[in-house]
Amino acid sequence: MGRYLPFAGKNAIAEMSIGILFQSAFDPGFAEKFPVIKDEFAADFSKCEPMQQFVLNFGAAQPFPFPPSVQPPQNPSGVTFTNVRADGSPARLFRIMSNSISFHMMEYTSWKEAKSLALNYIARSLTKLATIDKNPATAFVVRYCDRFTFDGDPKTASAENLLRRDSGFVVASVFGSGPNWHCNSGWYQPLINEDVALNNLNIASALMQATSSVTIDHTNLFGLAKPCNSLSELQEGTKDRPPLEDVLNKQHQANVEVLKKLLIPEILKAIGLEA
Amino acid sequence: MYRLDSIFPTQGYSYVLNVQAPSEILISSLVPAPCPETPTKDLFDRLTFLSGRYHSPFLPGSTPPSNQAFEDAKNFILTLPLTKIKRPSIRVAADGEVNFQWSGSDFKIDLGFYGNGKFSFYAAKTGQAPIIGDDILVDSGLSNDLISFAANP
Numbered sequence: 274m275g276r277y278l279p280f281a282g283k284n285a286i287a288e289m290s291i292g293i294l295f296q297s298a299f300d301p302g303f304a305e306k307f308p309v310i311k312d313e314f315a316a317d318f319s320k321c322e323p324m325q326q327f328v329l330n331f332g333a334a335q336p337f338p339f340p341p342s343v344q345p346p347q348n349p350s351g352v353t354f355t356n357v358r359a360d361g362s363p364a365r366l367f368r369i370m371s372n373s374i375s376f377h378m379m380e381y382t383s384w385k386e387a388k389s390l391a392l393n394y395i396a397r398s399l400t401k402l403a404t405i406d407k408n409p410a411t412a413f414v415v416r417y418c419d420r421f422t423f424d425g426d427p428k429t430a431s432a433e434n435l436l437r438r439d440s441g442f443v444v445a446s447v448f449g450s451g452p453n454w455h456c457n458s459g460w461y462q463p464l465i466n467e468d469v470a471l472n473n474l475n476i477a478s479a480l481m482q483a484t485s486s487v488t489i490d491h492t493n494l495f496g497l498a499k500p501c502n503s504l505s506e507l508q509e510g511t512k513d514r515p516p517l518e519d520v521l522n523k524q525h526q527a528n529v530e531v532l533k534k535l536l537i538p539e540i541l542k543a544i545g546l547e548a
Numbered sequence: 549m550y551r552l553d554s555i556f557p558t559q560g561y562s563y564v565l566n567v568q569a570p571s572e573i574l575i576s577s578l579v580p581a582p583c584p585e586t587p588t589k590d591l592f593d594r595l596t597f598l599s600g601r602y603h604s605p606f607l608p609g610s611t612p613p614s615n616q617a618f619e620d621a622k623n624f625i626l627t628l629p630l631t632k633i634k635r636p637s638i639r640v641a642a643d644g645e646v647n648f649q650w651s652g653s654d655f656k657i658d659l660g661f662y663g664n665g666k667f668s669f670y671a672a673k674t675g676q677a678p679i680i681g682d683d684i685l686v687d688s689g690l691s692n693d694l695i696s697f698a699a700n701p
Binding site: 279280281486 | 586589592625627631700
């Protein structure tokens, strides 16, 4: 009988992201800060890519086919820093774009290292941007994307080879329905005292190139009851909110608990999360 | 028909089309689902192929690898950080060994399984003394030294 396995040896984590959302986009004025930001991270990342964000307006009043109304800024409105592997794919990525700052790890090592790097990059970028007093932080995000591939006849792959029927996260109809299905859900959960975090859990199983793969994409978003307009307050916390690091730890733990409820014991053992 | 160049200057920038509903999580993933890379399955398929092809002696006096040697190899693959290191080449040897090799411009790791739940290895890197190990439990996986040899550049 076949079984699901972590897609890359002992690694099931295809991508992990840590991010902070802000009240407004960094766009106005980012172009002025871009050279300073670029220099700040030149030693950390091998590739720096300026980004531009466009607004496309599609209106019902316009005739079809209609030209989109485009207002392209002529200067960078964001930036992506990347460390790439020999094959050109990203290993680590740090992005400032729109109203978010995020760190992405495709070569995941540990929560300790990922968190340490993210906190370091976030602090340095916010120091150089110097906009948090006017553009406060509004939410923290932790996201894990896990992948599993099926070893066996792919047509026999089924949800019960990976997921617990009694997790409460997956509809019963996906079990026994073969290798193609998906189940998306969302719920609010207390994270810091009574303050809740939004969980999005998107699970998809697909047969592609004779391989059955399941992707488990879990995001935990903690919205701040009061926007934070100070880097020191972000890092040290307030009487109502722990420091950023502690909140991220709780968000990471939320992901662990979802996986422990979701996955069958053999899979938890394979990824080092057995009880 | 609109000429793309006349609307979107293309040199020197990357573009992001950002369409979001109010309740959508705003940090995009970089990993499309499903992602094409399947290193565990690829290596398991290789072992399955070798197991099928070399289940009988393939040279005069040779010994085919045992089923347990292939199982040890599979269990060993599940200890490898394959997002971080290159994939090994897998072969069989005439004495019944299931052999893994990693090689690069300045290093080589040679590692083998005989079906006793353990593995042995030889590793060499330019400018460093060779590292040798015998009778390492399969579940132990690669040491950090060897992982650094085989890490993606």
